[in-house]
C-alpha cells in the first residue's frame with residue numbers, strides 16, 4: 001500500500017468523523033433549552049435539590065434557581081438531564097399529557113423497594129388495570145359506607161388512648177390511625193392484634209428504607225427495608241392462602257368486603273402482582289394522609305380563629321345529631337363540614353405532602369418557546385406553585401378563609417384557581433384523594449370536639465424530600481370540657497378584641 005493511499009484514507013476518515021461530530025453537535029444544540037446549569041458530571045445538582053428544608057417554603061435551591069432562571073429551568077437531577085417546572089401551566093400540561101407526551105418515571109430504587117408491579121412505576125395497560133382496582137376499592141359508595149364507619153371507629157380508638165397533660169408524638173398517632181384504617185380495609189386486620197402490631201413494626205422499618213439513600217449494603221436502612229419488604233410480602237401471601245382455602249370451602253367471613261378478597265375473586269392478577277398492589281396501597285394510603293393530619297395538628301394552634309370556627313361547625317353538627325338521636329357520622333354530616341374543607345385545602349396547600357412528581361418526555365415537546373427533548377426527566381414541582389405569590393396571595397400564611405365560597409358570587413377565589421394540585425392531576429390523579437380528605441375531616445371532627453392541644457417542643461415539617469417532623473411533633477392535650485370553663489372566663493376579653501378580629505389571617 002502506498003504512503004499517499006494511507007494519507008488519503010486517514011484524511012478522509014478524519015473528514016467523516018468531523019462530519020459526524022458536527023452533526024451530533026448540531027443535533028444537540030438544535031434544542032432551545034430553558035436556562036439553567038447541569039452541575040457536576042452524573043450527580044449534577046441532585047445533592048442541592050435534595051437538601052432538607054422547611055415544608056412551608058420552596059427551599060433555598062428552588063428559590064435561588066427560580067430567581068436566576070425563572071420558573072422553568074434545566075438541570076441534571078437523579079442521574080440525568082432534567083427540566084424542572086415551577087410553572088403552573090406547564091405542570092398541568094405535563095400531567096394532562098401523561099401517556100401521550102410524558103410518562104411516569106420514578107427512580108429505579110422506588111421500583112426496587114415498592115415492587116415492579118407498584119402503581120407508581122407502572123405505565124400503560126397494566127397501570128390502568130391496577131388503577132381501576134384501586135378506584136373501585138375507594139369508590140364513593142365504599143367511602144360512604146365501609147370507610148366512613150371504620151374511620152370514625154379508628155379515630156376514636158386512637159384519640160381515646162390520649163392521656164391529658166402527657167407528651168406524645170402527634171405524628172405517630174396520626175400514623176397509627178391511618179395504618180389501622182388501611183390494614184382493616186385492605187386485609188381485615190384489627191388494631192392491637194399481635195399480627196397487626198408485628199406488621200406495623202415491619203412497616204416502620206420498610207418506610208425508613210423507602211426514604212433513605214438506595215444503598216443495598218450490609219447495615220444500611222435500604223438493605224433492612226428490603227428484608228422487611230420480604231417479611232411483609234410473606235405475611236400478605238399467608239393471608240392470601242388462608243382466603244383462597246376459605247373461599248374454596250365456601251366459608252364467608254368478616255373479610256368479605258376487604259380489598260384482598262375483592263382482588264382474589266374479581267381480578268386476574270398474579271400472586272406477585274397482588275402482593276405489590278397491596279403493599280403499595282398500604283404505603284400510599286398510610287404515609288401521605290398521616291402527614292396531612294399531622295400538618296393540620298401543627299398549623300391549627302397558631303390560628304386560634306380557625307380552631308374557634310372549626311369548633312362552632314363541629315359542635316353544631318354534634319348538636320343536631322344528638323337531637324336526631326344519631327350517633328355515627330354520616331355522609332351528609334361530612335358535606336356540612338364547609339369550613340373544615342377549607343382547613344383541609346389550606347393544610348395541603350401550605351404543607352405540600354407531595355412536593356414534586358417524576359416524569360420523562362417520551363417525545364420532543366415544545367412548550368412556551370422551550371424544547372423538552374425526548375428522554376429527558378421532567379419534574380413538575382407542585383409545591384412551588386402552591387407557594388408562589390402570583391398564584392396564592394401571601395402564600396406563607398395559613399389562611400383557610402381563602403378557600404371560602406363568596407356569598408355574593410358563589411365562587412371561591414382559590415377554588416377557581418386551578419393551580420391547586422396537591423393530588424397531582426390527569427390520568428394519574430391520586431386514587432385516594434377523596435379518602436384522604438374524608439380521613440382528615442373525620443379526624444378533625446373528633447379532635448376538635450374532644451381536645452385542645454399545644455406543642456411541647458419546637459418542631460416543624462421538614463422536606464427530606466418526604467415531609468416529616470424530626471421530633472415527631474410532640475404535643476400535650478387537655479380535654480375540651482375543661483378548656484370550655486377556662487374559655488368562658490376569657491370570653492369577655494375576647495369579645496373586646498372581636499372588632500379587629502375580622503378576617504385576620506394567621507401567621508405560621
Ligand code: HEM
Nearest residue numbers: 131284285288289292353354357423424428430431432436
Ligand atoms: C393527603 C394525602 C395524599 C396526597 C397529598 C396524595 C398525593 C398523591 C399524588 C400527588 C399522586 C400522583 C403521583 C404521580 O402522579 O406520580 C398520588 C397518586 C396515588 N395515590 Fe395519593 N395522596 C394522598 C393520599 C392517598 C391515599 C389515602 C391513598 C389510598 C390508598 C392514595 C393512593 C394513591 C394511588 C393508588 C396513587 C397512584 C395513582 C395512579 O398512578 O394512577 N393516596 N397521590
